[in-house]
Amino acid sequence: MPSRHAPAYIAVVGPGDSATAAALATAEQVGALLAQAGAVLVCGGLGGVMEAACRGASEAGGTTLGILPGSDRAAANRWVTIVVATGLGELRNGLVVRSADAVIAAAGEYGTLSEIALALKAGKPVLGLGTWDIRGVREAADPAEAVALALG
Amino acid sequence: MPSRHAPAYIAVVGPGDSATAAALATAEQVGALLAQAGAVLVCGGLGGVMEAACRGASEAGGTTLGILPGSDRAAANRWVTIVVATGLGELRNGLVVRSADAVIAAAGEYGTLSEIALALKAGKPVLGLGTWDIRGVREAADPAEAVALALG
Amino acid sequence: MPSRHAPAYIAVVGPGDSATAAALATAEQVGALLAQAGAVLVCGGLGGVMEAACRGASEAGGTTLGILPGSDRAAANRWVTIVVATGLGELRNGLVVRSADAVIAAAGEYGTLSEIALALKAGKPVLGLGTWDIRGVREAADPAEAVALALG
Amino acid sequence: MPSRHAPAYIAVVGPGDSATAAALATAEQVGALLAQAGAVLVCGGLGGVMEAACRGASEAGGTTLGILPGSDRAAANRWVTIVVATGLGELRNGLVVRSADAVIAAAGEYGTLSEIALALKAGKPVLGLGTWDIRGVREAADPAEAVALALG
Numbered sequence: 001m002p003s004r005h006a007p008a009y010i011a012v013v014g015p016g017d018s019a020t021a022a023a024l025a026t027a028e029q030v031g032a033l034l035a036q037a038g039a040v041l042v043c044g045g046l047g048g049v050m051e052a053a054c055r056g057a058s059e060a061g062g063t064t065l066g067i068l069p070g071s072d073r074a075a076a077n078r079w080v081t082i083v084v085a086t087g088l089g090e091l092r093n094g095l096v097v098r099s100a101d102a103v104i105a106a107a108g109e110y111g112t113l114s115e116i117a118l119a120l121k122a123g124k125p126v127l128g129l130g131t132w133d134i135r136g137v138r139e140a141a142d143p144a145e146a147v148a149l150a151l152g
Numbered sequence: 153m154p155s156r157h158a159p160a161y162i163a164v165v166g167p168g169d170s171a172t173a174a175a176l177a178t179a180e181q182v183g184a185l186l187a188q189a190g191a192v193l194v195c196g197g198l199g200g201v202m203e204a205a206c207r208g209a210s211e212a213g214g215t216t217l218g219i220l221p222g223s224d225r226a227a228a229n230r231w232v233t234i235v236v237a238t239g240l241g242e243l244r245n246g247l248v249v250r251s252a253d254a255v256i257a258a259a260g261e262y263g264t265l266s267e268i269a270l271a272l273k274a275g276k277p278v279l280g281l282g283t284w285d286i287r288g289v290r291e292a293a294d295p296a297e298a299v300a301l302a303l304g
Numbered sequence: 305m306p307s308r309h310a311p312a313y314i315a316v317v318g319p320g321d322s323a324t325a326a327a328l329a330t331a332e333q334v335g336a337l338l339a340q341a342g343a344v345l346v347c348g349g350l351g352g353v354m355e356a357a358c359r360g361a362s363e364a365g366g367t368t369l370g371i372l373p374g375s376d377r378a379a380a381n382r383w384v385t386i387v388v389a390t391g392l393g394e395l396r397n398g399l400v401v402r403s404a405d406a407v408i409a410a411a412g413e414y415g416t417l418s419e420i421a422l423a424l425k426a427g428k429p430v431l432g433l434g435t436w437d438i439r440g441v442r443e444a445a446d447p448a449e450a451v452a453l454a455l456g
Numbered sequence: 457m458p459s460r461h462a463p464a465y466i467a468v469v470g471p472g473d474s475a476t477a478a479a480l481a482t483a484e485q486v487g488a489l490l491a492q493a494g495a496v497l498v499c500g501g502l503g504g505v506m507e508a509a510c511r512g513a514s515e516a517g518g519t520t521l522g523i524l525p526g527s528d529r530a531a532a533n534r535w536v537t538i539v540v541a542t543g544l545g546e547l548r549n550g551l552v553v554r555s556a557d558a559v560i561a562a563a564g565e566y567g568t569l570s571e572i573a574l575a576l577k578a579g580k581p582v583l584g585l586g587t588w589d590i591r592g593v594r595e596a597a598d599p600a601e602a603v604a605l606a607l608g
Contacts, residue, residue, distance in 0.1 A: 006377070006378070009377065009387075040386065063386070065386055065388070067388070071402050071545070073310070073313065073403075074310070081386075082344065082367070082369055082385075082386045083313075083403075084369070084371070084388055084399065084403050085402055085403055086399055086402060087402050087544070087545050087547070088543070088544060088547070089246075089527070089543050090246060090270055090273055090274070091243050091246040091247075091543070091544070093246075093270075094241075094242060094243040094245075094246065095243075095388065095390055098375050098389055098390065098391050099377075099387075099388050099389055109273075110269045110270075110272040110273035110288070111269070111273050113265070113268075113269035113272075113286070114266045114269035114270045114273065116265075116269075117262045117263070117265035117266035117268075117269055118242055118245075118262075118266045120262040120265075121242055121261075121262035121263050121266065122242070134265070136262070158529070158530070161529065161539075192538065215538070217538055217540070219540070223393070223554050225462070225465065225555075226462070233538075234496065234519070234521055234537075234538045235465075235555075236521070236523070236540055236551065236555050237554055237555055238551055238554065239392070239393050239395070239554050240391070240392060240395070241375070241391050243391070243392070247540065247542055250527050250541055250542065250543050251529075251539075251540050251541055393550075394550060394574055394577055394578070395547050395550040395551075397550075397574075398545075398546060398547040398549075398550065399547075413577075414573045414574075414576040414577035414592070415573070415577050417569070417572075417573035417576075417590070418570045418573035418574045418577065420569075420573075421566045421567070421569035421570035421572075421573055422546055422549075422566075422570045424566040424569075425546055425565075425566035425567050425570065426546070438569070440566070
C-alpha cells in the first residue's frame with residue numbers, strides 16, 4: 001500500500017486504434033477526473049483509449065505513465081509524461097496492472113480483457129465503462145462514478 | 153511456425169486448487185490425448201487442472217512443460233517433465249501462451265481468463281471445455297474434439 | 305529514438321545498501337546534473353546509489369523513474385517521482401536498461417554488472433564512475449563528464 | 457531446492473555466432489558430461505556455444521531446455537528438446553539463470569556477462585571455462601571439473 005500521502009496509481013485500459021468515438025470521449029473524461037484527483041494515470045502508452053485518457057489527464061495538469069509493449073519510447077502517445085519501453089510485448093499488460101491500485105476499463109478488446117483478468121486475479125478493483133461483462137467487474141454509470149470507485 | 157516434423161505445443165489451462173472433479177477428469181483426458189498425438193503439453197506447472205493434464209500426458213508417455221510463477225522448481229507438480237521456474241508471478245501466464253500453438257481451457261478462473269485473452273489477442277486458437285464464454289473461444293464437445301481442433 | 309524535443313532518459317545504476325559514502329556523493333551529483341540538463345533519471349528505485357541519485361535529481365527539480373524489483377510501490381525511495389512496481393525481481397534490471405538511452409554506473413555490485421552487460425549488449429553507452437572494469441565501459445573523470453557523455 | 461531425486465538443471469552460457477572452435481568443442485564436452493550425469497541442460501536455445509552444448513547433451517541421450525529471446529520456436533537449434541519461446545529479448549537471460557542450479561560459462565560476450573552477473577547476484581555457482589574474469593566466477597581446468605563443480 002502506498003503511504004497516506006502518496007498518489008494513487010489508476011490504470012485506464014481499453015482498445016487502441018479500434019476505439020469508438022464514445023469510448024474515446026469517456027476515456028478523456030476519466031483521465032481528466034483522475035488528474036483532478038491527483039492520481040497518476042497508468043496505461044499502455046499507445047493510441048485510442050490510452051491516448052484519450054492521457055490527453056484528458058495531461059490537459060488537466062496530471063501525470064501519466066505509459067508502459068509500452070515495444071522497446072522504442074517514440075511509440076508513446078504525446079500525452080505520456082513518463083514512458084517505460086518494455087520490449088515485453090503483451091506481457092507488459094501485466095505491468096500495467098501491477099503498477100496500479102485499481103483499473104478502469106473503457107470498452108475493450110482482448111488485450112483489455114487480459115488486463116481485467118489479471119487485475120481481478122490480483123484482487124484489484126476493476127471498474128467498467130461499457131467493457132467486457134465479466135463477473136467481478138463493477139460497471140460504473142459514468143466516468144465520475146468509475147473514478148470515485150477506483151479511488152476508493 | 154514449427155517445422156513439419158516438430159511436435160505441436162498445446163497449452164492446457166484451468167483452475168488450480170479450485171478445480172472440480174469433472175474439470176480434473178476432463179483435463180486428464182486432454183493430457184492423455186495430447187500425449188498420444190505426440191504433442192508437448194504446456195501448462196502453468198501447479199496443481200488442479202494443470203496437474204491432472206500433466207498426469208494424463210505423463211501416463212500416456214508424453215512430455216510436459218510446466219512454466220511456474222515462482223522461482224522454485226520444487227513447486228511443480230510431479231508429472232511435469234521440464235520445469236521453468238520464472239519468478240514472474242502471473243506474468244508467466246503470457247509465457248504459457250507464447251509457448252503454445254493453441255490453448256485448451258478446462259473450466260477456469262481469472263488466471264485462465266487472462267490466458268484465454270492473451271491467446272486470442274495473439275490470434276491463437278482457443279478451445280473451451282466448460283470455460284469462460286468469451287467471443288472467439290470455440291467450445292468443444294469433449295476432450296477428443298478439443299484436442300483435434302487444437303492440433304488443427 | 306526519441307524525438308528532438310523529448311527528454312533523454314539516463315539510467316543511474318550502482319549498489320544499494322552496500323554503497324560507500326563516496327559512491328553516494330557521486331550519485332547525488334550525477335542526479336543533480338541530469339536534472340539540470342532536463343533528462344529523466346531512471347533507476348531501480350531502491351536505496352544506496354539509486355536513492356542518492358534520485359535525491360540529487362529531485363532537489364534540482366528533476367523527474368525520476370524508479371523501476372522496482374518487487375510489486376509494492378511503497379518500497380521506492382522517497383525521491384522517486386514515478387514508480388513502476390514490476391514484481392519481476394532482478395529481471396527488472398533489463399527494464400531499467402531498456403528504458404534508458406545511456407547508463408551511468410557509480411561503483412557497483414553484481415546487479416550493477418548485469419545492467420552494464422545488458423546495456424553494452426544493446427549497444428547503449430555505459431559511463432563508469434569507479435565501477436566494474438569491463439571492456440566497453442567508458443570510465444569518466446567525474447560526474448560532469450559522465451553526464452556530458454551520457455547525453456552525447 | 458529440487459527434491460533429492462529430481463534432476464539438476466545446469467545452464468551452459470556463451471557466445472552465439474562469434475564462438476571460436478575451441479569454445480564450441482568445450483561446450484560440446486560440457487553438454488555430453490551433463491547428460492551422462494543425468495542433468496537437464498538449460499541454455500538460450502540459439503547457435504554457437506548453446507548449440508554445441510545441446511548437441512553434446514543430445515548425442516549422449518540427455519535432455520535440453522532452450523529458452524529463446526524471440527517468440528518463434530523455430531529459431532531453436534535442432535538439439536533442443538524443449539523450447540520456450542519467450543519474446544522477452546535479452547530479458548530471457550534472467551530466465552535461463554533462474555531455471556538453473558548452477559551456470560557454466562564457456563567463453564562469452566556481453567549477454568554471457570549478464571548471465572554470469574545475474575547468477576552471482578542470486579548466489580548460484582558460476583563455473584568458468586575461458587570466460588570473463590569476474591570475482592566470484594570459479595575458473596575450471598576443463599569441462600569435467602566444471603561439470604563436477606556445477607553438480608556440487
